[in-house]
Amino acid sequence: MATQIQSSSRPAEQKPFYRSFGFQVLAAMALGIVLGLIARQLGSGPAGDPNWLAQTLQTVGSIFVQLLRALVPPLIFTAIVASISNLRQLSNAAALVWQTLLWFAITALIAVVIGIALGLIIQPGTRAVIDQAAASAPSTTGSWLDFLKGLVPVNMFGLQASTKLAESGASTSLNFNVLQLLVISIVVGVAALRVGEAAEPFLELNRSLLAIVRKILWWVIRLTPIGTIGLLGNAVAQYGWQTLGQLGWFAAAVYIGLALVLFVVYPALLAGHGLSPARYFAGAWPAIQLAFVSRSSIGTLPVTETVTERELGVPREYAAFAVPLGATTKMDGCAAIYPAIAAIFIAEFYQVPLALQDYFLIAFVSVIGSAATAGLTGAVVMLTLTLSTLGLPLQGVGLLLAIDPILDMGRTAVNVAGQALVPTIVAKRAGILDQSRYDQARQIGGLDAEPTPRAA
Numbered sequence: 001m002a003t004q005i006q007s008s009s010r011p012a013e014q015k016p017f018y019r020s021f022g023f024q025v026l027a028a029m030a031l032g033i034v035l036g037l038i039a040r041q042l043g044s045g046p047a048g049d050p051n052w053l054a055q056t057l058q059t060v061g062s063i064f065v066q067l068l069r070a071l072v073p074p075l076i077f078t079a080i081v082a083s084i085s086n087l088r089q090l091s092n093a094a095a096l097v098w099q100t101l102l103w104f105a106i107t108a109l110i111a112v113v114i115g116i117a118l119g120l121i122i123q124p125g126t127r128a129v130i131d132q133a134a135a136s137a138p139s140t141t142g143s144w145l146d147f148l149k150g151l152v153p154v155n156m157f158g159l160q161a162s163t164k165l166a167e168s169g170a171s172t173s174l175n176f177n178v179l180q181l182l183v184i185s186i187v188v189g190v191a192a193l194r195v196g197e198a199a200e201p202f203l204e205l206n207r208s209l210l211a212i213v214r215k216i217l218w219w220v221i222r223l224t225p226i227g228t229i230g231l232l233g234n235a236v237a238q239y240g241w242q243t244l245g246q247l248g249w250f251a252a253a254v255y256i257g258l259a260l261v262l263f264v265v266y267p268a269l270l271a272g273h274g275l276s277p278a279r280y281f282a283g284a285w286p287a288i289q290l291a292f293v294s295r296s297s298i299g300t301l302p303v304t305e306t307v308t309e310r311e312l313g314v315p316r317e318y319a320a321f322a323v324p325l326g327a328t329t330k331m332d333g334c335a336a337i338y339p340a341i342a343a344i345f346i347a348e349f350y351q352v353p354l355a356l357q358d359y360f361l362i363a364f365v366s367v368i369g370s371a372a373t374a375g376l377t378g379a380v381v382m383l384t385l386t387l388s389t390l391g392l393p394l395q396g397v398g399l400l401l402a403i404d405p406i407l408d409m410g411r412t413a414v415n416v417a418g419q420a421l422v423p424t425i426v427a428k429r430a431g432i433l434d435q436s437r438y439d440q441a442r443q444i445g446g447l448d449a450e451p452t453p454r455a456a
Contacts, residue, residue, distance in 0.1 A: 021224075025289060028225035029232055032057075032293075036236025050237075057233035061294075064227025067220045068299045071213060075302055076178070076324045077185045078210035083320035084189030085203050092430055099429065100322050103422045104330050105367050107269070111261050111332040111414075112366035115340030116359055118257050124250035124341065125348025153180040178298055178328050185324075217302045224290060224303075231293040235405065247403050250345050257337040258410045266421055273428045279438055283311030284420045291416035295408045300416050301327045308420045313434030314427045322426070326419035331382070333411030333418075336366040339386040346387065346396035358390055365389050380404075 039053040050058065087093040192199040267277035281288075287304040294300060305323040308314045314322075340362050347354050365386045380397060387394055427433040 021222075021286070024225040025228055025286070028228040029289070029293070032229040032232030033236055035229065036233035039233065039237035054234065054237040057230045057237060060230030061227060061232075061234045062230075064220075064223060064230060065294050065296060065299045067223070068294075068302055069296070071217050071220065071302050072178070072298055073181060074209065074213045075217065075305070076181050077188075078206050078213055079305065079320035080182070080185035080324060081189040081192065081203070081206050082210050083317050084186065085193060085206075086317035087321065096318055096322075096426060096430055099426045100325065100422060103426055104326065107265070107418055107422065108330070108332055108336045108367045109363060110265055111257075111336035112340050112363045114260050114265070115257050115337040115366075116344065116362060118253045119341045119344030122249055122253045122256075123344075123348060124247075124253050125345040127249040153184050178324075182324060182328055217306065221286075221303060221306065224286065228290070228293050235293070235409065238405075247400065250341070250400070251403055251407060253341050253345075254338055254407050255410055257341060258333055258414045261332055261337065262414050262417055266417060269421070269425060273425055275424065275428060275438065280312065280421070280424065283307055283438070284417060287416050287420060288413050292409045292413040295405065295412050297327050297331070297412055297415045297419065300412075304416050304419055308423055311437075312420060312424045313437035314423045315432050315434070318427060318432065319423055322423040323419060326422060327416075330419045330422060331415045333414035334408075335382045337414070338407065338411050339366060339383045342383050342400060343386050343390060343392060346392050346399070347390075349396060349399065350393055352392060354390070361389055362386060 035053065035057060039051060039057060042051040042053060044051065049055075087096075192203055266280075270277045270280050284307050287300055287307045290303050291297065291300040297304075301324060304327065305319060308323050309316050309319040343362055344354070346352075365382075380401075383397060383400075384394055387396065424433065424438075
């Protein structure tokens with residue numbers, strides 16, 4: 001019989017807080033900040049290279065993210081194929097898909113309206129004290145044509161090769177296009193359903209592979225405290241906080257917008273659906289904090305899917321489809337708040353007046369074009385797509401790159417929070433949310449209990 005993974009029952013005697021996964025992560029964040037500050041004080045090496053501590057933190061953090069990203073392709077493929085085969089058990093599968101897309105759009109629209117309002121109120125472009133010579137065109141830009149072409153897979157694995165030229169020579173690396181991988185998985189899943197009984201051995205093998213991937217994922221998740229030390233420590237050592245000075249008002253506007261969405265809009269939506277915001281943040285915390293330090297929605301995807309199912313009570317059949325879809329198209333931080341404020345900043349800085357229709361264009365691009373950022377760290381592609389649509393100078397992106405990593409931490413945290421929020425709300429509205437699991441008392445940063453397989 002098929003095997004599935006289900007959370008083990010809660011132990012009768014709860015662990016002390018200091019032994020919980022959540023406390024380990026919080027302690028790791030504190031230790032990472034301290035080590036990052038020490039590494040920054042040590043300075044650079046003789047040739048300008050990072051010192052031994054900074055190099056160690058960078059290596060630990062990058063290895064952890066690589067482990068997570070290595071699990072993304074098999075997790076997306078096996079989970080989505082399995083979810084499509086299981087969606088036939090739900091009578092309202094089509095309605096779930098449309099409601100998911102609708103709520104993606106609704107929350108993105110709310111976020112971009114907040115971003116536009118803050119840009120107009122704070123006017124960060126008129127308050128900036130930065131030299132225009134810092135402006136430079138980005139090496140990576142976004143366009144509607146590239147986005148549409150990117151939907152079509154170039155191969156069955158969604159792989160793309162990129163070559164970088166350096167003084168030491170050329171290096172070629174392979175990356176996967178998450179959006180293409182999503183398309184491939186959906187097509188294979190639907191085709192398997194259409195084939196019928198002949199596809200049952202394939203679906204059975206896929207379910208077994210999914211169980212194996214989830215087991216490996218659990219092992220990697222337990223390394224989160226170690227990865228957090230490296231990621232946060234490297235961020236502090238590399239960027240510090242003094243670079244915020246010249247663009248302080250812009251950074252403030254972005255973080256105020258992120259805070260409003262995360263701590264006002266999302267709780268209001270949850271409360272409006274009869275869900276406790278405190279329980280949501282307690283359950284989603286492992287994914288949100290990992291997103292903050294890793295700056296990668298895709299790297300966080302395995303954890304986001306795990307907490308959405310195990311801690312928030314979203315059925316696996318639906319979560320395995322909605323969360324990967326959200327990780328590629330649901331970007332309230334990178335694709336709504338940030339490009340809205342950044343576009344207004346650049347328009348003010350270059351003294352380019354924006355008309356009413358320009359603000360409608362900003363909202364349109366944010367709601368429709370966020371998939372253009374799929375699989376990428378940072379929001380440069382989405383920002384350049386917005387600027388080119390408005391006809392604003394792309395050189396303005398160079399003004400903002402100095403503090404982009406610091407802003408990206410908050411943006412990615414909001415992205416992932418939204419990617420867990422929408423499936424929870426849709427599941428609640430559809431009457432398929434496991435309310436008892438959602439309401440179960442837990443400590444911040446759960447995931448203390450390992451999933452256990454059971455016959456289905």
